[in-house]
Amino acid sequence: MAGHIQDRWYKAELGPDGRARKAKADRHGTGMRYRARFIGPDGSEKSKSFPDRQKRQADQWLAQIEADMARGQFIDPNAGRITVKQFSEKWLASLTMDPLSYVTTEQRIRLHVVPHLGTRPLASLRPSDVRELLVKLTERGLSAASQRGVFANLGTMLTAAVEDRLIPSNPCRSTSVKAPKLDTRRVTPWLLDQVLAVRAALPETHRPLVDLAGGCGLRQGETFGLAVDQVDFAEGTVHVVRQIRLIRNRPVFSLPKGGKARSVPLPETVARELQAHIAAHPPVSITLPWVHVDGPPVTASLLFFDRKRRHLHRHEFNRTIWRPALASAGVPLGRDNGMHALRHFYASVLLDAGESIKALSAYLGHHDPGFTLRTYTHLMPSSEKRTKEAVDRIFGRGPDAADGPTTARGPE
Numbered sequence: 001m002a003g004h005i006q007d008r009w010y011k012a013e014l015g016p017d018g019r020a021r022k023a024k025a026d027r028h029g030t031g032m033r034y035r036a037r038f039i040g041p042d043g044s045e046k047s048k049s050f051p052d053r054q055k056r057q058a059d060q061w062l063a064q065i066e067a068d069m070a071r072g073q074f075i076d077p078n079a080g081r082i083t084v085k086q087f088s089e090k091w092l093a094s095l096t097m098d099p100l101s102y103v104t105t106e107q108r109i110r111l112h113v114v115p116h117l118g119t120r121p122l123a124s125l126r127p128s129d130v131r132e133l134l135v136k137l138t139e140r141g142l143s144a145a146s147q148r149g150v151f152a153n154l155g156t157m158l159t160a161a162v163e164d165r166l167i168p169s170n171p172c173r174s175t176s177v178k179a180p181k182l183d184t185r186r187v188t189p190w191l192l193d194q195v196l197a198v199r200a201a202l203p204e205t206h207r208p209l210v211d212l213a214g215g216c217g218l219r220q221g222e223t224f225g226l227a228v229d230q231v232d233f234a235e236g237t238v239h240v241v242r243q244i245r246l247i248r249n250r251p252v253f254s255l256p257k258g259g260k261a262r263s264v265p266l267p268e269t270v271a272r273e274l275q276a277h278i279a280a281h282p283p284v285s286i287t288l289p290w291v292h293v294d295g296p297p298v299t300a301s302l303l304f305f306d307r308k309r310r311h312l313h314r315h316e317f318n319r320t321i322w323r324p325a326l327a328s329a330g331v332p333l334g335r336d337n338g339m340h341a342l343r344h345f346y347a348s349v350l351l352d353a354g355e356s357i358k359a360l361s362a363y364l365g366h367h368d369p370g371f372t373l374r375t376y377t378h379l380m381p382s383s384e385k386r387t388k389e390a391v392d393r394i395f396g397r398g399p400d401a402a403d404g405p406t407t408a409r410g411p412e
Helices: 055-071 084-093 099-117 127-139 144-163 192-201 204-216 220-224 268-280 314-329 340-352 357-364 369-379 383-394
Strands: 004-007 010-014 020-024 034-039 045-050 237-240 243-247 250-254 262-265 284-289 297-302
Touching: 004 055, 034 055, 045 055, 084 099, 084 144, 099 127, 099 144, 099 243, 127 144, 192 204, 192 314, 204 220, 204 268, 204 340, 220 243, 220 314, 243 314, 250 284, 262 357, 340 357, 340 369, 357 369
Parallel strands: none
Antiparallel strands: 004 034, 010 020, 034 045, 237 262, 243 250, 284 297
């Protein structure tokens, strides 16, 4: 055994005969009696103290330590003393990720994890602590999606602590801890009349934003960052290669969400609106940093800009232009009625026209067709409807309905 047990209540001293004998130490009867000592993998001495009558426990603990070292599973008993706040700062400083993802992660840890668990030593965390944190998040009014984000970031951080051999296991991975369930609300796409009403209520310079979002499925940031050279009128294609996003409220250019460019079909009706917009409002060259707020400058001839010929700012646009347009069109305010609602409308139109989930997923820029299916499966025409229409076509009495925005419908 590489370690040993020290009995601190007794000491060895030489007797009159020159032989070593055990004698009471000055601290006899006070404090912890036994100290299990060993040399750790880093070469430093480590120890743990035990009270009187617990020598067997000290032996067992030391034996377990040595077995862990032999298996390469040793965890320094003192390593877990670092607090959650201290480790979170080190962990965040070591991350290499997309800047906006970093900001989101840092805010979740700082605003929701540290206030509740920050002073706790890592080694003291238990699954019950994680469950209590989730209860606190619910009491604070965080949505299920936001709670899942906090839970995911905390779990990733504690996995790093396990891999650094600071703690033996991740309490977020306990079977008694469940990630918050997402809201089960179904997407209810706008009707065509609502789309047209909101479009009409927007300033003339911003109406083509509705055409691009509702007719091509572009996200808000992608419409804001769309440059004239990304629109191929000859081929009837929009190349989505850039967006404007905010990093701590500061604008940057970056790749679309997911870090992947894509191309989407450009309908003739949308192309005509864009051509008219370009003729009336020539594109403006705007320079923003790329990806990071201190990234290299990139210049693009943007199709949309504000009155001062600057890029559109999401918060300012939503507050001064989008929400007033919703109010004028009689569309309720709320998180379900941002510009993202136009993407849902686009999805409903394509699915109603019989487009495949795989193609729709590619046009929307989703990372996985399965996500598209889970989001919009309730908008797909039912098998009964397809069966009736197929038989009617065979017998020459097929429906005379044309595909297009007017056929878009809400959930059945």
